[in-house]
Amino acid sequence: DNRANTRVETRLEGDFTLPDRPGVPLERCAVKNIGMGGVCIGAQARRDVGDRLMLRVDGLLELEDTLLPCQVLRIDLRRSGSFEYGCRFLDLEEQVERRLFRAVYALYHGLY
Numbered sequence: 001d002n003r004a005n006t007r008v009e010t011r012l013e014g015d016f017t018l019p020d021r022p023g024v025p026l027e028r029c030a031v032k033n034i035g036m037g038g039v040c041i042g043a044q045a046r047r048d049v050g051d052r053l054m055l056r057v058d059g060l061l062e063l064e065d066t067l068l069p070c071q072v073l074r075i076d077l078r079r080s081g082s083f084e085y086g087c088r089f090l091d092l093e094e095q096v097e098r099r100l101f102r103a104v105y106a107l108y109h110g111l112y
Contacts (some may be wrong), residue, residue, distance in 0.1 A: 007035035008107040014057040016041070019069075029077040031057055034096075035104055039070060046083060047072055053087065058110065062103035066096060 012031040019022045030042040039055065047053075054067045074086035092100065106112055 001060070005035040005037035006108075007033040007038070008104055009033050012057055012059050014041070014043075014055055016043075016053040016055045016095075018047075018051060018054055019054050022105060029055075032084060034107070035099060036089075038073075038086065039068070040084055041085050042078070042082055042084050044082050046076070047085060049073065050077060052090070053085075055087075059105075060103045062099045062106065066099060068092070068096070068100070 006066050010033060012034075013028065014017040015028050017026055018083050027043055027045055032040040032042055034040075034057070041055065050071050053069050053070050053072065055070055056065075056067055057063050067072045069090045070087040070090070071090055072085045072087050076086075078084060089100075
């Protein structure tokens with residue numbers, strides 16, 4: 001695992017939109033892991049490498065009502081027919097980055 005930032009495994013859920021494709025409906029997803037550099041999500045619909053997403057994570061007070069811009073870097077097809085997307089965060093505002101840090105810290109220390 002050659003990541004610059006550690007990821008924390010989660011059982012969280014959320015949803016995302018595709019800002020570059022306004023007609024595509026909101027999609028539910030499983031948040032598999034999250035860190036300061038990115039996130040891995042599981043979803044039913046096929047997306048493409050390079051797609052930009054606006055992710056909202058449920059159940060993290062620090063990130064309540066916060067949209068996290070990210071981009072798909074990797075896609076894995078799962079046996080169930082679903083997909084896992086390895087994404088990196090894009091251009092997070094300073095206040096969002098601080099909130100993300102607090103959320104990842106809390107997850108890492110088992111506070112959720």
